[in-house]
Amino acid sequence: MPPIIEFKNVSKWYGEGDSRTEVLSNINLTIEEGEFLAIVGFTGSGKTTLVNMMTGLLQPSEGEVLYRGQPITGPAPERGIIFQNYSLLPWYTVFQNVALAVDEVYPQWSREEREAHVRKFVEMVGLSHAVDKRPSELSGGMRQRVSIARVLATDPDLLLMDEPLGALDALTRGNLQDEILQIWSANRRSAVLITNDVDEGIYMADRIIPLDPGPAAGLGPEFRIELDRPRDKTDMNHDPHFKRVRTEILNYLVQLGEAGKQQSDASLTLPDIQPIKPGSRSFVSKWRRA
Amino acid sequence: MGQHLTESPVAPAPKAPLAGLGRYLPARAKVGRQLPGMARTLGISLASMAVFLLLWQMSASYLYGVEASARIERTVREQGPEAGAQMEACIASGDVSCKPNTLPFPSEVLHAAGLLLADHREISAKKAEFNTETAELNVVRAEQGLDPIVYTGRPSFVDQIGTSLKTVAVGFLISLLIAVPIGIIIGLNDTLRIAFNWMIQVFKPVSPVVWLLLVFMIVKTLTLGSDSDTSFLISCISVGLCSMWATLVNTSLGVSSINKDYLNVARVLNLGIGKKIFKVILPSAIPVIFTGMRITVSVAWMVLIAIELLAQSPGLGSFVWEEFQNGGSDSNAKIIVAMFVIGLVGFLLDRIMFWVQQRVSFEKAVG
Numbered sequence A: 001m002p003p004i005i006e007f008k009n010v011s012k013w014y015g016e017g018d019s020r021t022e023v024l025s026n027i028n029l030t031i032e033e034g035e036f037l038a039i040v041g042f043t044g045s046g047k048t049t050l051v052n053m054m055t056g057l058l059q060p061s062e063g064e065v066l067y068r069g070q071p072i073t074g075p076a077p078e079r080g081i082i083f084q085n086y087s088l089l090p091w092y093t094v095f096q097n098v099a100l101a102v103d104e105v106y107p108q109w110s111r112e113e114r115e116a117h118v119r120k121f122v123e124m125v126g127l128s129h130a131v132d133k134r135p136s137e138l139s140g141g142m143r144q145r146v147s148i149a150r151v152l153a154t155d156p157d158l159l160l161m162d163e164p165l166g167a168l169d170a171l172t173r174g175n176l177q178d179e180i181l182q183i184w185s186a187n188r189r190s191a192v193l194i195t196n197d198v199d200e201g202i203y204m205a206d207r208i209i210p211l212d213p214g215p216a217a218g219l220g221p222e223f224r225i226e227l228d229r230p231r232d233k234t235d236m237n238h239d240p241h242f243k244r245v246r247t248e249i250l251n252y253l254v255q256l257g258e259a260g261k262q263q264s265d266a267s268l269t270l271p272d273i274q275p276i277k278p279g280s281r282s283f284v285s286k287w288r289r290a
Numbered sequence B: 001m002g003q004h005l006t007e008s009p010v011a012p013a014p015k016a017p018l019a020g021l022g023r024y025l026p027a028r029a030k031v032g033r034q035l036p037g038m039a040r041t042l043g044i045s046l047a048s049m050a051v052f053l054l055l056w057q058m059s060a061s062y063l064y065g066v067e068a069s070a071r072i073e074r075t076v077r078e079q080g081p082e083a084g085a086q087m088e089a090c091i092a093s094g095d096v097s098c099k100p101n102t103l104p105f106p107s108e109v110l111h112a113a114g115l116l117l118a119d120h121r122e123i124s125a126k127k128a129e130f131n132t133e134t135a136e137l138n139v140v141r142a143e144q145g146l147d148p149i150v151y152t153g154r155p156s157f158v159d160q161i162g163t164s165l166k167t168v169a170v171g172f173l174i175s176l177l178i179a180v181p182i183g184i185i186i187g188l189n190d191t192l193r194i195a196f197n198w199m200i201q202v203f204k205p206v207s208p209v210v211w212l213l214l215v216f217m218i219v220k221t222l223t224l225g226s227d228s229d230t231s232f233l234i235s236c237i238s239v240g241l242c243s244m245w246a247t248l249v250n251t252s253l254g255v256s257s258i259n260k261d262y263l264n265v266a267r268v269l270n271l272g273i274g275k276k277i278f279k280v281i282l283p284s285a286i287p288v289i290f291t292g293m294r295i296t297v298s299v300a301w302m303v304l305i306a307i308e309l310l311a312q313s314p315g316l317g318s319f320v321w322e323e324f325q326n327g328g329s330d331s332n333a334k335i336i337v338a339m340f341v342i343g344l345v346g347f348l349l350d351r352i353m354f355w356v357q358q359r360v361s362f363e364k365a366v367g
Helices: A047-055 A094-103 A113-124 A140-152 A169-187 A198-204 A240-263 A277-288 B026-079 B082-093 B106-142 B156-190 B190-203 B208-222 B232-255 B260-268 B273-311 B315-324 B332-360
Strands: A005-014 A021-031 A036-041 A062-067 A079-082 A158-162 A190-195 A207-211
Touching: A021 A047, A021 A169, A021 A240, A036 A047, A036 A198, A047 A079, A047 A158, A047 A190, A047 A240, A079 A140, A094 A113, A094 A140, A113 A140, A113 A207, A140 A169, A140 B232, A169 A198, A190 A198, A198 A207, A198 A240, A207 A240, B026 B106, B082 B260, B106 B156, B106 B332, B156 B273, B156 B315, B156 B332, B208 B232, B208 B273, B232 B273, B260 B273, B273 B315, B273 B332, B315 B332
Parallel strands: A036 A190, A036 A207, A079 A158, A158 A190
Antiparallel strands: A005 A021, A005 A062
């Protein structure tokens, strides 16, 4: 059986000629069925480009990305993605946002079935009380929960997560990590987590691959995490295997960082920071309901 | 909104985002801050209205004086001092026959408004009477397959407002039917945007009068042989063509500047083109589209008067023109009444559009 995702000598660049910037260079990667893979890397190293080629939102400039042995030609709901910035549609309620996905993926179901399905997943992420609220009325953590429910409700074969918890506070982050793991372990789909937090990667994944800093980033050596599931954050901190793997990965990344500093003469890669402005929208919807 | 936040119609203390602030302010303080704000707006508006009326009164009386002395001088020059004295007495008595014809006084305008209303009541009564008289006959005619007899008397001022509103509504609808679909298409497609761009840039600044002539040329040819009245058709199509540009430009802008994240959601879910447009692109563009539609409505109302005037189609424009041509003693006052009515109706239309915009869009409209 072919692996769920396979990258074969994939390179990706933007622009042509003198303005050509190579983001990823010669990537070879295999993701097995049922595996939880984490890719860690510095911001701006091309992690989002990598995951977007798995969704099909981007096409490789060279080489090919295979999904179950077939080249990926475009996005499909079977490869669900949780975006870093939630990407909820602000004019829809929580219910409608999830329903948009469910209606698209299960057109053959009856209205009642689809509605029940939406409610089930909204409940699963603990937002039943907010089902008729709009994204602007929710906190960052709640919005990301909606985004998770939207993806999970379509029952994807492969769950892609592009720094899903990057914009959240530590506490919410920890809770959502557990929730994602719980849902993932329930049906053991394949999953890819993009993150810049090594601890998060170790806690959640079976395998960690660092992405060297761009431009022209390549993949580093893989690190297997052989910790039993379910993992416990507190116990894990004292586990010798955890300590060793963590040190190894951090050392590797630190070395990369040092090397990057020595190499870099003028070209700085700015961090990819998106402002989140919840204020103005929630203001209006509050007023409109008043 | 250039004024205070507290007096704007869209800012009644929002609950959630500013709830934190509320804790530090006693409830009374908030109300207290809002009330003087409203009183202040009202006070300033009333005061400026008084100044406006005063200036009007002063300029009217100055112009009246100039016109009166010119008239007396002319009479003296042409008919001798005796006739001049007579004319002076006549003007002083306020007789209609020798009233100087110039900018009317505010009181005259108010009086003319009353006259127009009275005229409307009279005409409505006549119309009602006519309708009851012809009701039986019309039943018979309908049975015979003949057109019913309708009242064809002079329309009142209020009827003219109604006709104008009808024209502008049809014109607005025409502009929406043209501008929104084209705006969406050229917003989605780069090639078509370039193809349409020169057209928009060149035709946008064309004067309503020229549009009217263009429409006249086309409609005249298309309706050859039919003896129906095409003036209404011509004026509403012209209004639509003049006013659609703002909606067209804003729709294409709103559609083309949609947040990439929303499009990615649509792509990942493999939404069909229809669903993509109606569930993702349009909702996201609606605030911008509605801003364009508000401009369209105000432009439509503005050009309507000029177009009606030229197209001889009934409505406020032709009312103004007829009054000007009549040159009756109260014509000028009636024209000023029409001016205020036109302004107020335009203001109301804009408020209605603003209200609708608030209802349908997820973002706050700025008005």
